[in-house]
Amino acid sequence: MNHDFDVISAARNWRVEASPAFLPNHVVDELFARDVLTLEGLKARLSKPVYKSLQATLERGETLDPGIADTVALAMKNWAMEKGATHYTHWFQPLTGATAEKHDSFVSPTGDGQAIATFSGKELIQAEPDASSFPSGGLRATFEARGYTAWDPSSPAFIMRHANGATLCIPTAFASWTGEALDNKTPLLRSTEALNKAVTPALRLFGASEGTRVGSTLGAEQEYFLIAEEYFYRRPDLVMTGRTLFGAQPPRGQELEDHYFGAIPDRVLSFMTDAEMQLYTLGIPVKTRHNEVAPGQFEIAPIFEQSNVAADHQQLIMQVLRNTARKYGLVALLHEKPFAGVNGSGKHCNWSMGTNAGENLLEPGDTPHENLQFLFFCSAVIKAVDEHQDLLRISVASASNDHRLGANEAPPAILSIFLGTELTDIFDRLASGEGGRGAEAGLLGLGSSVLPPLPRHAGDRNRTSPFAFTGNKFEFRAAGSSQSISMPITVLNTIVADAVSGLTSELEARLTRGQDLDSAVGELVKDTYARHKRIVFNGDGYSEEWHREAEHERGLLNLRTSLDAIEHLTDEKNARLFERFGVLSERELAARQEIMYDQYFKTVNIEGETTEYIAQTMILPAAAGYLGDLCAVKTLSRALDATAGEVAGLTDELYDALQVLRQQNSALGGDEMHEKAYHVRNHVLPAMIQVRQAADKLEEVVADKHWPLPTYRQMLFVK
Template identity: 80%
Template sequence: MNQEFDVLSAAKSWRLEDFADHSPSAVINDVYASDVLTLEELRQRLSRPVFKSLQATLEKSSTLDPSIADTVALAMKTWAMEKGATHYTHWFQPLTGSTAEKHDSFLTPTTDGLAIATFSGKELIQAEPDASSFPSGGLRATFEARGYTAWDPSSPAFIMRHSNGATLCIPTAFASWTGEALDLKTPLLRSIEALNQAVMPALKLMGSDANKVGSSLGAEQEYFLIAEEYYYGRPDLVMTGRTLFGAKPPRGQELEDHYFGAIPDRVLSFMADAEKQMYALGIPVKTRHNEVAPGQFEIAPIYEQSNVAADHQQLIMQILRNTARKYGLVALLHEKPFAGVNGSGKHCNWSMGTDTGENLLEPGDTPHENMQFLFFCAAVIKAVDDHQDLLRVSVASAQNDHRLGANEAPPAIISIFLGDELTDILDRLTSGQGGRGTAAGVLGLGAPVLPKLPRHAGDRNRTSPFAFTGNKFEFRAAGSSQSISFPITVLNTIVADAVSQLTVTLKEKLGGSRSKRSLDEAIAAVVRDVYSAHKRIVFNGDGYSDAWHKEAEKRGLLNLRTTLDAIETFSAAKNVTLFEDFKVLSKRELEARQEVMYDIYFKTVNIEGETTEYIAQTMILPAALSYLAALGDVDVKSKAVKGLSEEVSGLADDLYEALGKLRKVNAEEGGEEVHEKAHHMRDHVLPAMLDVRAAADGLEKLVAVKYWPLPNYRQMLFVK
């Protein structure tokens, strides 16, 4: 195959299919949430008593009344069939990190040879998928297959469309026959309730009239797009999601001209199509733009309740993948699909809010006087410092190891960026000065025609893994391909722990007094003590610098460089106690998840190692030898031929030697236990893969293009 001709093919072969234009008013009035069974839709279809019962479950965390299930199921079925659905599925999030679904038809044959459409309350509330075929960390064995999905009424049902119809998707939890959670949704829901139970007593002390607290989330999604011709020409991308080979092209992201640049028409058409599907599912996507690396893009929704946001994130990834194919593209969600340019993350913008609409992390115009804000901000600081290990575990994966600490990804060291204003307020409070030092101002731009801009009191920091960004914290370390359910479960739980402890301290400092002055003084004392004890976790500087690594070590902060370093801390006694105390994970559930993480790491790197061996052995080495043979047919008196032959021959020998070592470590597994196998992959297979890649990438720069069997970085990153 002539790759240069293939470049023209890839550039010209995209197609536009069934793309109907919609006016802005149509998107707002007719499209948005049109495929979602909203509360308002249910209100119109249910009797008042049934709706009130269901509403109590959603708003007050009341137990679901089984007696209303048949009525709700009938309304759900009727609505879904009106939308064109022929099947329904319990849609859940197993420990794979993706989603799962088993479709059942509404159609039920009758004894007279006809059929009717049925869907009962029992079918709505519970289904029984095979629990043995999903990762369980030992909670289920192959011969113990029974598991249950249970309807999660807090996340609305929705319609997923395909070329030949539609399916009703019912968000559910997934548990074993013995009652343990086998999914990511159940612990997330438990953590939301744990946060509610922890924060409400503090709010009552502060005189709040709120009745419920939850966490909110907006998660940015980064991804790459490449032409599908190139994707299917790269076995490494197909099998592992990342390029295991690839020499750095003459141009990457050095010119910094891709970021926020004009979006190519092909890509913009894809984005508009994907967004329209997301709007129909009620996903509040707000932002789209070119990211830093060539071929990299971002989509970002605004805030939602965190459990709904987690569901929507899974749908965003699915829609991006499915829609890209309509345009001759493939969406790559791997954290580091290309070496040498930025990786992709999923920045989780997290906050806490009340049922009265109050954001507990909103500083207001006078944050130095906003004691409630400072109390909850101090709780977050304490939570992050106390549980650095858990935050690192929550984003740990073989894929994210290639990203953390490189380019715009935060380092593996967990720290908090507070910004100048908030840091100054807390420093002043600690020193007894009080008041506000750093303040917002006005930014003049030097040209009379340009308006003066209000300037924030603090800058932003893109190198921090956990940054305060005005009225929320941005957890930037999450990987682009992972489910956000686990990181948010951890955040909810550790903050619940910190708030609970600070509430006890606050009560002690208040004594019997409830005056405003006494309350403010008591909160100030709590905040001062917390900040003094946990100030080491605050760092506003360059997280990429070597100096920070040295400084972090002096401060005693953890530096869990690899996934396996992080996973080992997961089952520490303090973590088991934390999750059990807040009823988020039992010891058995926690240890099972640790086992699953080891297993996924082992299998991920094992697949990469064997794919590296296969490509090097059957594609790259033969290409190098063919090119050597062609050179041998040329006049050997030529200095160019002689020199080039020696270079190619030397690298081919290096590749052959490295390949032999990789083949040997691939054949070994490192032990019987899964954690032993995982360590073997990290300590032996990954280094052997890098040696193979070094030789192969060297050859790519020497071997004639017509002999090279793989699409290169120049083609994949720049052909749109």
């Protein structure tokens, strides 16, 4: 194999398909949401009574009137066909973490040899995909194939285009015949309603109107790698697992810190622009693009949207990135750790709560009353994270994310909250009963009833914190780059609903006893922070000192691996929490735990078998071939003799490690899925590491012409 040719090919053989150029005003006026059936688009196509009925569902949470379904379906079909769609699909999010779709044509035969385009209200509201192969975690048997998709009117329909046409995509929920949630969307919608029901009573105490509704908002940053297509398909590990199972560190990695925020290469910038134009047509408000820390790593970030829509859009962002990269001879890698030894990829979830009037409940205000409200909700989040550290850790648990958490700018597995120096000082003064000024910027403490304005950016940012306050939102940094964000946001919505509900009851009790609102909130915030301040940490989350302090002095959880976390999902407190707020039943929760065990086992099992295959069929023969070349020289110099000895020793080391891996791959560890999961964690992963260590040493001594895999040096730096 001529690797010089591979490098040249990877660098030169990329193509740009002609894309229309848009002026900035075209992007705003003509392109954005062009392929989305927005509320305005529906309003123009529906009668006033029908639109008002639909609007009541979307804006006030009222039950959808099935009587309007046929009218809405007709309007949707006509709009989609005008956009070039020939098919429609109920687009849903099963428990695979990805999306699913089954396409049906609008064309219906009339019986006289003709055909018409039809799409009924029944077809809009509900479909029945053959869904027996999706993970159910025991909620149904394999032979029970009936599953239903149900239209989610809160997320707009959209058009997905391909080279030869277009498809109308209708966001839906997915449930079993018995009505149990088989997807990620249904619990997210339930948690949003739970948050609304918990927060609106609290807002009324602060003077909000009866019509106020509350939801969570989200802006999810997406990190990813790009490598040349030429290399991707020469790496069976990348194709099979999404990450490199072998690879010696190159002489240069990210240590020069020159890639981060550097000039974006033209090829990559062309790809980014193309992807962004597609995302704009889908109504996805992507705002930011830049080089990330590792060579070959990049980021795209949208601005805030309602969480349900943001979760749908996050799935579309991943799909568009993957599809568009291929047009430029690239492959987008969304794995959390595709390359060992360099920065991993996350999906930072910027979460807040907002009202239907546009008020951000985590935004410090300009008046004492607004800041009183802000501190109430901020303390509720502190309480929620402290009491439910386990659930937040579980929500980001996966075999792939285990490679990332705790290193290279990813947060540690220990949950803590970064508030910033100034905001922490305010809370500390509250807890101690002190008044006066804050230490950093002349901020008044809250020892008196006169509440000061709070700064909007009360402190620096902390990249080692898993949960950081960043001015008007909390950034949950532990989510993995490949995962659906629905589970983390479902957990956040639910635990904050629980905390707000508890604090509201306490506040109501204080007011009933005759306390005024200012003093009642001040005392409640003080008491809440005092009980939960152990979760607040503004220092270096990577340091060994913090890990010791967190575990041994503060009593915080350190669930180092995903399996350490997953086993707590069905703890009684968690089951009661989800059941109480109607987010997940006990059976639905147990099913998700079983699926997480199953996915963990299968992920590592595939990696173990792929490691064995590559080592046996590619790396061992390469080492043997090079050793044969060395031994074929009749008169060995000391250098050749030493090299031959080193290669022979490493080849034996690789062979011995491979025998152990082969044995562990064959052993399943038990009959139950959780037993298999623990087996691959405790035995297969360590065996894989030993194989890799021997193989990576060989890569550094075997002649380049013999080495069968594209190297880190090539994959990370050829753009």
